[in-house]
Amino acid sequence: MTTAQKQRSRSHRLHAARSYLVLTALAALYIAPAYYLVVGSFKPAADVLSGLRGFVPEHLSFDNYRSVFDSLASDSTGYFWQFMVNSALISAAVVVVGLVVNSMAAYSFARLKWRGRDKSFLVVVALVIVPFEAVAIPLLFMLNGMRNSLLVQSLPFFANAFSIYLFYTFFLGMSKEIEEAARLDGLGSFGTFLRIAVPSAKPVFATVAILTFLTTWGQYLWPSLVVSNPSYRPLPLELSVFSGQMPVDWGEVLAFGVLLVVPVLVFFVSFQRFFVQSLASSAVKG
Amino acid sequence: MSNLTVDRSPRRKLRWNRQDIPGVAMAAPGVIGLLVFVAAPFLVAVFLSFYNAQLNSPRAPNFIGITQYSRLFADMQFWRALGNNLTFAAVVIPVQTAIALGLAMLVNQRLRGISIFRALFFLPVIFPMALVAVIWRLILSRSEDGLLNSLVHVVSFGQVGAQDWLGNSATALPSIILLSIWQGVGFQMIILLAGLQEIPQERYEAAQLDRASRWQQFLYVTLPGLRNTLIFVVLLTSILAFRVYDQVYILITSGGANKTATQTVLYQATTSVFDQNNLGRASAITVVFFAIVLVITVIQRRVVRQESEA
Numbered sequence: 187m188t189t190a191q192k193q194r195s196r197s198h199r200l201h202a203a204r205s206y207l208v209l210t211a212l213a214a215l216y217i218a219p220a221y222y223l224v225v226g227s228f229k230p231a232a233d234v235l236s237g238l239r240g241f242v243p244e245h246l247s248f249d250n251y252r253s254v255f256d257s258l259a260s261d262s263t264g265y266f267w268q269f270m271v272n273s274a275l276i277s278a279a280v281v282v283v284g285l286v287v288n289s290m291a292a293y294s295f296a297r298l299k300w301r302g303r304d305k306s307f308l309v310v311v312a313l314v315i316v317p318f319e320a321v322a323i324p325l326l327f328m329l330n331g332m333r334n335s336l337l338v339q340s341l342p343f344f345a346n347a348f349s350i351y352l353f354y355t356f357f358l359g360m361s362k363e364i365e366e367a368a369r370l371d372g373l374g375s376f377g378t379f380l381r382i383a384v385p386s387a388k389p390v391f392a393t394v395a396i397l398t399f400l401t402t403w404g405q406y407l408w409p410s411l412v413v414s415n416p417s418y419r420p421l422p423l424e425l426s427v428f429s430g431q432m433p434v435d436w437g438e439v440l441a442f443g444v445l446l447v448v449p450v451l452v453f454f455v456s457f458q459r460f461f462v463q464s465l466a467s468s469a470v471k472g
Numbered sequence: 473m474s475n476l477t478v479d480r481s482p483r484r485k486l487r488w489n490r491q492d493i494p495g496v497a498m499a500a501p502g503v504i505g506l507l508v509f510v511a512a513p514f515l516v517a518v519f520l521s522f523y524n525a526q527l528n529s530p531r532a533p534n535f536i537g538i539t540q541y542s543r544l545f546a547d548m549q550f551w552r553a554l555g556n557n558l559t560f561a562a563v564v565i566p567v568q569t570a571i572a573l574g575l576a577m578l579v580n581q582r583l584r585g586i587s588i589f590r591a592l593f594f595l596p597v598i599f600p601m602a603l604v605a606v607i608w609r610l611i612l613s614r615s616e617d618g619l620l621n622s623l624v625h626v627v628s629f630g631q632v633g634a635q636d637w638l639g640n641s642a643t644a645l646p647s648i649i650l651l652s653i654w655q656g657v658g659f660q661m662i663i664l665l666a667g668l669q670e671i672p673q674e675r676y677e678a679a680q681l682d683r684a685s686r687w688q689q690f691l692y693v694t695l696p697g698l699r700n701t702l703i704f705v706v707l708l709t710s711i712l713a714f715r716v717y718d719q720v721y722i723l724i725t726s727g728g729a730n731k732t733a734t735q736t737v738l739y740q741a742t743t744s745v746f747d748q749n750n751l752g753r754a755s756a757i758t759v760v761f762f763a764i765v766l767v768i769t770v771i772q773r774r775v776v777r778q779e780s781e782a
Contacts, residue, residue: 205581212578213592219607219654220595222619226610235613237622291502300495301488306503313510315769319715319738320762321513323745323754328516330527345505375494404600406718411742422602429606430726436610443603450598454591 227251227444231437250441257438264416264424270445272336273420277402279340281395287344288394289387292353293379297365307354313347319407326411334415343402349394356390357383396457403450421446514762520755527749540756550757552732553740560649560736561713568653569705572660577694579661580668590665594658601655601718608651608719609727612637638723644730648719655719656712660705667701668694700776707772714764717742737761 221241226234228246233239258266294300295307325342332338360383368378384391409423419427425446429439488496521540525533544550579590596604611619614636621634637647671694679689695702717738723729724739737757744754 202583205578205583209578209583209589212575213589216654217592217595219611220599222610223603223607235610235615235617237617237619238626240610240617240619287501287505290498291500294495294499298495298498300492300499303495303499306499309511310503310506313506315766316510316514316762317711317715317765319717320758320765321510321517323741323751323758324513324516324520325509326745327520327525327527327751327755328513342509345502345509347506347510350502376498379498400598404602406600406602406722407738407742410721411745422600425600425602425606426722426726429609430722439606443606446603447599450600454595454598 223440223443226436227440229437231435234436234440250437251445253435254438254441254445257435258424258428262416264419266442268417269419269421269424272339272418273403273422274449275336276340276420277399279336280343280402281398283340283344284346284349284398285391285394288346288349289353289384289391290379291345292350293357293383295350296354296357297379297383298375310347310350314351316347318342322407322411325408329412333412334418336418338412339409339418339420340402342408343398346398349398352394353387353390356387360386392457396453399453400450517755517758517762520752521759523752525751525755527745527751529749533752536752540752544753544756544760549732549735550737550740553735553737556645556734557714557716557736559645560652560716561710563646563649564653564713565706565709567649568657568660568709569702571653572657572705573664573698573702575657575661576664576668580665590662593661596655597658599655602722604651604655605719605722605727608647608654609638609723612647612651612727614639614728636728638727638729638734641730641733644733648716648723648729648734652716652719660709663705663708664698664701667698671697703775704772707768707775710768711765714761714768737764 218241225243225246226240227250228243228248229240230245230247230249233245255266258264258269291310295303295310321342329338329342332341365378365382368382373381404422405420406422406426409420410426413419413423416424425439425442428442520533522535522537523533524536524539575593579586579593599607613619613621614634616622616625616634618634618637620637624632624635635643637643675693675697676689679693684692714737716736720729720734720736720739721742724731724734738761741754741757741761744750744757
């Protein structure tokens, strides 16, 4: 190695060290609230709200996790496992039914010919811009008779204009040759969709599944409008009810919070690369 | 409603041929779902906004013309809420975009383990707002043992006493802004990171040959290269700023947040239903809310189109 090269690699290492320092300091500051949540969930309730000592991991135990299940175990408060099951069922239904309904519609728009197709597609594209908040109140009026059910919490979210749009752009860009060959072999429209299009669209299915799961799992506005009976509450709504009762048991509330975020976190860690990419691509396309 | 898919003229009635059937059948569940749960509710909102409508009321809604709107526009609470949305947007758009850009540039370096940092900055995006509200209730607690209060106490050597960050009308909205940025900035960071990675490396190399300083490189290579992405992020953030609701509602109802200083347009809409059972007023607010979102979207489309034509 020449002296110049040595010098360059040294300045490079110095630069890297400085970058790590800045990144670590910022990340520590940024992640502090999340750390506070996790540490607090293992502390006795009285130790949570204790100034900067709240960051110190001491007197840790699983007691809060046990008592969340114990405090939420009667008909008047609702049952913790019930909230968990409600959230899981609603999210699973919205993700699965949504994938089927929206991919099918997108394939029909992108590949099949039928009268009224282009006009219908224009309507779908126009509806992409309507945020759910703009229809929540009238939907409450329309679906008032279905209040307090799991169905009312998932039904409005099955068809999604943006999901259709994401699937559509993918199907449009797919090579037609294999599909045409499949057609010649006698496969019908639906068969071609199922056997040829769906297997090659796995990345879009994953993207849409991730986006849908993330928004559905954390949803608050709609359940707060249509659910009053504890038996049908999803986790986020229950968290706000549970943490709104005085006196607040902060240990239990934080344990509840951790249990709420763990499923998304598992999802996030297992698909991390994909997750970030799909969110970015969805936003840029939108 | 099926008219939307069909020619309206009576002579050319809807007559799908055999070969149309698979396409129509496959599109139908999605299209019908959108018409029933997105398009129809919007029309219902417009309709209800002209009526004196209530939930679970035996009386039929009666027509009251534009009374809901004239009452709404004469209501100081509504203007206050709209003003809060505007303040929120005016602060969050520049601040959050700037922070997101700074973070994106930091995590765009070629370093070992950089993806861990990307993930850490992105993490709060996956937190449900209901949980973010709980965590920040503790941080902003007015008690002396609140996290922010004890931090301020230590930093000021005991000179500054405990503040009621959420209750005080001067600090309430800034507090909501702070926690909203904390939750959301990772999302903008990821979009800007994707934009940064599309800027050709050669442009930086050319700038370095011209002995451009780091600041000059940022000004003349990074910013122009990110132009479209930045415009997109700004418009996306402005729509999100008008959709602010969860954290505001939760913190007002159970976190002691100052109602006047933090309420937003959507807060006004849901509380019209919760507290007054006034569906007409809530619908009028919904219509106004959508009009604002529509205006921002139209501007967005126009800007993006101009960009791609230029």
